[in-house]
Amino acid sequence: xxxxxxxxxxxxxxxxxxxxxxxxxxxxxxxxxxxxxxxxxxxxxxxxxxxxxxxxxxx
Numbered sequence: 001x002x003x004x005x006x007x008x009x010x011x012x013x014x015x016x017x018x019x020x021x022x023x024x025x026x027x028x029x030x031x032x033x034x035x036x037x038x039x040x041x042x043x044x045x046x047x048x049x050x051x052x053x054x055x056x057x058x059x
């Protein structure tokens with residue numbers, strides 16, 4: 001389960017946010033942990049940079 005306390009805005013005292021709890025089953029938890037692996041993050045960043053470089057060629 002992921003939850004948070006009520007958070008107030010630094011710029012506007014009238015804005016507050018409360019995150020509703022998020023519940024994960026075992027499959028969701030395994031997928032989240034896999035996605036947070038350093039190698040996976042680096043792979044996604046590399047793929048993004050390749051796509052961005054290809055798009056920049058046409059601008």
